[in-house]
Amino acid sequence: MDLILQPWPWWISGILVGLTVPLLYFATGQGFGISTSYQQIGAMGSPHSRLSYFRNFDKRKGLWTLMFALGITLGGFISANLLTAEPIEFLPASYLSLGGAVRLFIGGILIGFGARYAGGCTSGHAINGIANLNLPSLLATIFFFVGGLSVTWGLGYLIF
């Protein structure tokens, strides 16, 4: 029990992350990916939208992404309240400010816009895509790091 309450080592975590892909395929027939849930929320939130990105989206089929997202939220709740010895510091204390909230909001916009434009995020491209030997997904992952490394090393002194 004590081992479960500690942060899990990388190799257990990595194996369990990787197993999510076949589990999801086997149980539901769906490909691992999370950012499609944004499209689902958008399509559900604007049922009369004239934007084809929402209008032409199959909301009934996409409902599973919302359930998956809800499950992840619930998993976060269970871990933080039942499966941990010490409180988890999700965000640095410096983000608990107006400036921090602005940074999170702008970063969030980049995440939503970027993931949907690229056609996937870390789960759909980096893990599921590369695992299925999809070359565009490998390139997407390289560009994820181009963006992340540029900001951290280039603008880091301004942001963090």
Place this chain on the structure above:
Amino acid sequence: MTTTLERPSTQDRLPIVEAVRPIAIAPKPKTTAPISKTTLLLSLVIGVYFGVVLTKSEVVRWQRVHDMFLFNEAHMYLIIGTGIGVAMISMWLLKRFQVRSMNTGQRIEYKPKPWHSGVMIGGTLFGAGWSITGACPGPIYAQIGGGAWLSLVTLAGALVGTFLFAQLQSKLPR
């Protein structure tokens, strides 16, 4: 004797069956099979599993993501790398043995995501957002569930970003 007798009889029946069937089947094309309640429930359960893994592995912590981009520690790289490796072997096995989905009964297959300039531009912007917020879409949900209410701001931003993309999609290079 029996085979020669049966053959003409099936040939006689076929045209009738073919004439009746299309009318009954036509309104329901097989391409958009509705998603079942079991699929939704299983998605939720696997979501819980993945949320626990993300949180317990500390992938959900801003500091871990920051240390990854600073090359301070290998933790995140090792998890992503192992995850890809395990998923790759699993997918090879699923395809090799032509495993069918427990729920849909259909053979498991990966739908390739295509290359277009958005993979480069969007990918770079996504990476920037990942480094600033310290979270990608999965961890954002797990952070909120874990009690980091501030991450609701990240989620709100992500939804605004999605609306922006929907708005600009037709004008963006592809």
